[in-house]
Amino acid sequence: MHHDTLRAVRWQDNQLCLIDQRKLPAEYQVINLNTAAAVALAIKDMVVRGAPAIGVTAAYGVVLAAQAAYQQNPAHWKTLIQTDLQLLANARPTAVNLHWALAQMQAQFAEIHDDPVPHLLAVARAIHQADIAANHKMGELGAALLPENCRVLTHCNTGSLATGGYGTALGVIRRGYELGKIRQVYADETRPWLQGARLTAWELVQDHIPVTLLADCAAAALMRQGKVDWVIVGADRITANGDTANKIGTYSLAVLARQHGVKFMVVAPTSTIDMQLATGDAIEIEERGAEEVLNLGGQAIAAHGAQAWNPVFDVTPAELIDALVTERGVCAPPNVANLLGLWNI
Amino acid sequence: MHHDTLRAVRWQDNQLCLIDQRKLPAEYQVINLNTAAAVALAIKDMVVRGAPAIGVTAAYGVVLAAQAAYQQNPAHWKTLIQTDLQLLANARPTAVNLHWALAQMQAQFAEIHDDPVPHLLAVARAIHQADIAANHKMGELGAALLPENCRVLTHCNTGSLATGGYGTALGVIRRGYELGKIRQVYADETRPWLQGARLTAWELVQDHIPVTLLADCAAAALMRQGKVDWVIVGADRITANGDTANKIGTYSLAVLARQHGVKFMVVAPTSTIDMQLATGDAIEIEERGAEEVLNLGGQAIAAHGAQAWNPVFDVTPAELIDALVTERGVCAPPNVANLLGLWNI
Numbered sequence: 121m122h123h124d125t126l127r128a129v130r131w132q133d134n135q136l137c138l139i140d141q142r143k144l145p146a147e148y149q150v151i152n153l154n155t156a157a158a159v160a161l162a163i164k165d166m167v168v169r170g171a172p173a174i175g176v177t178a179a180y181g182v183v184l185a186a187q188a189a190y191q192q193n194p195a196h197w198k199t200l201i202q203t204d205l206q207l208l209a210n211a212r213p214t215a216v217n218l219h220w221a222l223a224q225m226q227a228q229f230a231e232i233h234d235d236p237v238p239h240l241l242a243v244a245r246a247i248h249q250a251d252i253a254a255n256h257k258m259g260e261l262g263a264a265l266l267p268e269n270c271r272v273l274t275h276c277n278t279g280s281l282a283t284g285g286y287g288t289a290l291g292v293i294r295r296g297y298e299l300g301k302i303r304q305v306y307a308d309e310t311r312p313w314l315q316g317a318r319l320t321a322w323e324l325v326q327d328h329i330p331v332t333l334l335a336d337c338a339a340a341a342l343m344r345q346g347k348v349d350w351v352i353v354g355a356d357r358i359t360a361n362g363d364t365a366n367k368i369g370t371y372s373l374a375v376l377a378r379q380h381g382v383k384f385m386v387v388a389p390t391s392t393i394d395m396q397l398a399t400g401d402a403i404e405i406e407e408r409g410a411e412e413v414l415n416l417g418g419q420a421i422a423a424h425g426a427q428a429w430n431p432v433f434d435v436t437p438a439e440l441i442d443a444l445v446t447e448r449g450v451c452a453p454p455n456v457a458n459l460l461g462l463w464n465i
Numbered sequence: 466m467h468h469d470t471l472r473a474v475r476w477q478d479n480q481l482c483l484i485d486q487r488k489l490p491a492e493y494q495v496i497n498l499n500t501a502a503a504v505a506l507a508i509k510d511m512v513v514r515g516a517p518a519i520g521v522t523a524a525y526g527v528v529l530a531a532q533a534a535y536q537q538n539p540a541h542w543k544t545l546i547q548t549d550l551q552l553l554a555n556a557r558p559t560a561v562n563l564h565w566a567l568a569q570m571q572a573q574f575a576e577i578h579d580d581p582v583p584h585l586l587a588v589a590r591a592i593h594q595a596d597i598a599a600n601h602k603m604g605e606l607g608a609a610l611l612p613e614n615c616r617v618l619t620h621c622n623t624g625s626l627a628t629g630g631y632g633t634a635l636g637v638i639r640r641g642y643e644l645g646k647i648r649q650v651y652a653d654e655t656r657p658w659l660q661g662a663r664l665t666a667w668e669l670v671q672d673h674i675p676v677t678l679l680a681d682c683a684a685a686a687l688m689r690q691g692k693v694d695w696v697i698v699g700a701d702r703i704t705a706n707g708d709t710a711n712k713i714g715t716y717s718l719a720v721l722a723r724q725h726g727v728k729f730m731v732v733a734p735t736s737t738i739d740m741q742l743a744t745g746d747a748i749e750i751e752e753r754g755a756e757e758v759l760n761l762g763g764q765a766i767a768a769h770g771a772q773a774w775n776p777v778f779d780v781t782p783a784e785l786i787d788a789l790v791t792e793r794g795v796c797a798p799p800n801v802a803n804l805l806g807l808w809n810i
Contacts, residue, residue: 146764307771308682309656309758309767311654311680311682312680314767317759317766318768321770321771325771331772332773332774333759333771334774334775335714335758336656337656337714338713340717344716371689372684375685376717379720413654413662414678416761417762417766419491421654421663421761423489423666425670426662427677427678428679429651
């Protein structure tokens with residue numbers, strides 16, 4: 121499997137097919153979904169994760185919702201679909217791409233006067249294709265920022281599995297490696313869900329890009345040894361001033377990078393930017409169940425009786441980010457003026 | 466089981482009994498050892514871990530070594546024992562307490578002219594008792610530094626399991642909690658070996674001290690929310706200037722603590738201080754096998770083909786440490802003059 125064919129989300133035979141990312145890398149299993157409720161549950165349970173992939177998934181979820189609503193009553197499908205849209209919108213709170221994709225789909229409703237399925241499927245496919253194209257564009261823009269012989273550190277998974285395909289931060293790493301500019305890729309294992317160890321390593325091994333994993337808390341020692349030039353991460357929501365919500369641990373890396381003179385890059389499509397929010401303080405941070413910290417692969421790893429705090433994201437202030445790479449261009453540094461400028465290029 | 470009776474290391478019926486810390490908390494199993502080679506292997510394989518506990522274990526290991534050497538040839542036991550002493554010395558490279566304990570034991574050899582076992586056992590027991598007493602003393606001294614209503618964050622395990630009994634950093638937390646000064650204990654899970662989740666949580670739950678675990682990389686977000694007053698950790702080796710080698714992730718916490726105005730305390734007996742080394746740059750940092758990062762509880766968690774970097778310790782520069790608490794007093798801040806002063810009190 122090569123990165124140009126690996127797809128976390130795929131529409132096939134009139135249903136939505138998701139790779140079950142909870143089971144990778146031990147097991148490669150594809151789940152087929154036929155209802156919006158099942159799609160919402162798959163997002164909530166992290167069958168699919170990664171802000172752009174969630175957006176694409178939600179778009180296809182709207183197709184399934186429209187199909188059901190239209191079958192129920194062709195005259196009133198735009199009303200009947202609302203319950204499903206709400207289910208999808210509530211699946212996960214932090215990633216804004218989900219809401220962005222739902223808004224893109226809903227914006228088409230007014231122009232549809234017959235069976236909505238072909239129309240909406242075309243829009244969902246366009247959103248999916250646009251995301252892949254954006255990733256390739258960001259790959260070019262991000263890789264151009266890297267010096268020769270670059271050593272990079274990434275966190276979580278931002279590759280084909282987290283997006284429509286190719287990847288955001290991992291897209292930059294793929295392109296940088298392809299260009300011969302990257303000589304070492306480090307990946308945080310990314311507790312508690314181990315996206316780095318399970319997903320990022322899996323993707324890179326398939327692309328024959330050597331990857332060295334490390335415990336998240338070892339990143340500071342690695343930086344102190346002078347072995348990292350750029351930290352490259354994705355984003356789940358970026359506010360108007362450039363503050364960035366991303367996987368828990370990102371903020372830690374940003375503080376440590378600045379302290380060690382390491383550059384810090386965020387790579388995300390403009391669908392991740394929420395210009396409605398002024399700063400990161402306004403972002404709702406999802407907290408998931410303690411069991412994700414207390415257990416691993418079904419086995420208890422912590423002492424019985426311990427509690428756990430399990431925030432899924434943290435917020436990195438814009439001032440710790442050297443470059444925000446989007447498909448519309450690079451904000452270096454990210455700030456309100458530079459972000460607004462993305463739509464005026 | 467209460468902290469005053471929980472002992473990771475115990476001499477009983479002429480053998481050394483160790484709790485197998487690799488199996489906690491799922492399984493409580495005690496291993497009985499009769500040879501120094503078995504003791505060295507137990508240290509190397511982390512049946513027992515924690516710098517002070519390793520020191521106590523090594524002291525008892527010398528008793529077993531002397532027993533075997535004396536049985537082999539009473540006239541030449543001091544020569545015959547050298548191989549075993551070397552085995553013990555090489556079991557793990559970073560913790561200095563191991564070498565300190567071996568030196569304490571060897572210093573007695575010249576005065577022994579008959580069966581060495583009763584003499585050396587008395588010395589090993591004294592080392593063990595002195596470590597427990599030191600921990601109680603440090604508990605008092607460290608707790609005195611804490612404000613009322615304190616929220617503390619600790620890393621790794623520094624409790625009864627890591628010492629002769631009671632604990633260093635965890636001793637301070639126990640005493641602080643007992644005095645009513647601590648209202649919240651956070652513990653990093655401490656990848657890759659999960660000492661926090663497996664051992665620290667286990668000890669605290671038994672002492673009815675509520676504990677909240679978090680993924681190591683979430684500590685920065687916790688500090689940013691203003692929820693930590695003191696980070697309290699142990700040490701594996703402290704150099705003459707106060708630089709401190711401790712569990713990987715400690716340096717990360719120290720940098721983050723300073724950035725967030727959080728105080729940072731190191732708690733360790735003077736047997737952890739290596740005045741022979743000027744600075745932390747001279748400390749040999751043990752790297753263990755990649756499999757500790759790539760697997761967990763016997764199951765692969767990372768993609769096949771990924772590599773891993775697994776340093777066991779990192780070095781925190783003295784300037785990031787607000788207080789070094791020893792059984793001889795507190796160095797605040799730790800520096801050469803203050804450390805030398807510990808022996809002149």
